[in-house]
Amino acid sequence: MASGNSFYITTPIFYVNDAPHIGHAYTEVAADVLARWHRQAGDDTWSLTGTDEHGEKILRTATANGTTPKEWADKLVTEAWKPLLATINIKNDDFIRTTDERHETNVQLFLQRLFDAGFVYSGEYEALYCVGCEEFKPQSEIVDGTGPFEGQKVCAIHSKPLELLQEKNYFFRMSDFTDRLLALYEERPEFIQPESARNEVIQFVKQGLSDLSISRSSFDWGVKVPWDDSHVVYVWFDALLNYVTAVGYGQDEEEFARRWPATHIVGKDILRFHAVIWPAMLLAAGLEVPKQVFGHGWLLVGGEKMSKSKLTGIAPTEITDTFGSDAFRYYFMRAIAFGQDGSFSWEDLSARYQSELANGFGNLASRVIAMVTRYFDGVVPAEAERTDAELVIHAEVSAASDLADASMEKLAVHDAIAAIWRIVDELNGYITDQEPWALSKDEANRERLGTVLYTALEGLRALAVLLSPVLPEATARLWTALGAVGALGALEDQPLREAGTWGQLPAGTQVSALEALFPRIEATVN
């Protein structure tokens, strides 16, 4: 392990003030499945997630809750975000918090370097300020006034006129990078994916970039600007740097060289920060830009974008309490083309759980284990003469394995799972065709029966390996039931790219009882 190519994958860091919902969990699962896949394939894998804890809003909620921002963040990390990772069975290598010293120190180092290189200057930031909110308002919260405020710009929350105020800020010369970014997008089409995301970014950058205000002086919960401690670093500038500070930037150059650059998995809402601002920052600092920025879609609930502000947010535990973490992971990875918007519904979740996991994969495992137990006392039979039917299965398993790996390489997780699932369908059909229960009635068919069941067992072995990144719990149970732990070693040590190689499970291995992998769920949900 850890001998292959570097594969460093990141999720966005959670804004601690948010309430965890299935959108957060979706991003995490996607990154986790990819990380587990690469890790098990022998690539030098590192997966990172974490939390973003600075900014005025956090300061304000902490104060409102009678505590300090750090204590507030500690509480949320402990009570909300780390439990989320456990709920959906995330196996991350690191968890960075923007309040970590390794982060804060090196954000300052990074900023100082940009300053020294002339990419940061002091300027006037002018924007509309809402007295009610006590903050500068973003475009999205500025609306045209009505009634007495006709013709004026008002705050969307307070509906009161906004004041045009100025504040001294430090600016990053992002405008210098317009052409270099466009050249980057042109030279490396895979830099931003999928295509729709790439097009939007290019379209945006073509309009020309302006400089970015990267400091604030109206509050102090953030990383201090190293040469002027009356300012703190703008939260986005701070947050984006987690991807490098977590892997040694500024303090462990060997580790940094080993990991960087990363593949960033992000939601569409924050695509621009990652595909424009972030590479511009890196270029200015003389660092490599990310390997790829992949923007996934939204989860639509009832045809609408799910959001925390509306009441459509669904807590992941609502799903996992009934269906389990494996089903959660499977459902979102299988049902939604990664990169596109996808609609979530309880009906679809239940239907797929029932037909694909319970009746498809789960029942396949049950019937095979049961027959081996009944006809061979649980001992894996030897494979005798192969017929065309077996050769078809061998070819199918091998092809599915290759196709799945190629799909994962393209971050097409849904295609990878669909490819693997062909094995499930083929095996179910094969067993029905070969009728092992009929073969068992005549001792003369003993060898043939053994061959059929061996073929089914080997298919299950391949499925367990290929599906382990998506269904870590169920495949671990299947692996144990197959007796493969003793015969082949731990499931997570099985080389993924060799999963399609036939004949790995030795005859003579003892299988054991298997509880239903995905038990029927009788109660109707909602």
Added chain:
RNA sequence: GGCAGGGUAGCUCAGUUGGUGAGAGCGCACGACUCAUAAUCGUGAGGUCGCGGGUUCGAAUCCCGCUCCUGCUACCA
């Protein structure tokens, strides 16, 4: 308003550079089977391919108009 993407069987979606009678999965109906989580396997029914024009021997696939949906339109997490 501008830019981008999309409207294909009940549902979720595929449909290369226009060309055998428009596909998959699920659901549904019928049949087979019984090893298995009342599971499995097979067969079948179901579509004006958003609407209206046009190009073409021929368009879901190209062009024009219309309509509906979604996203982006910078300092919001």
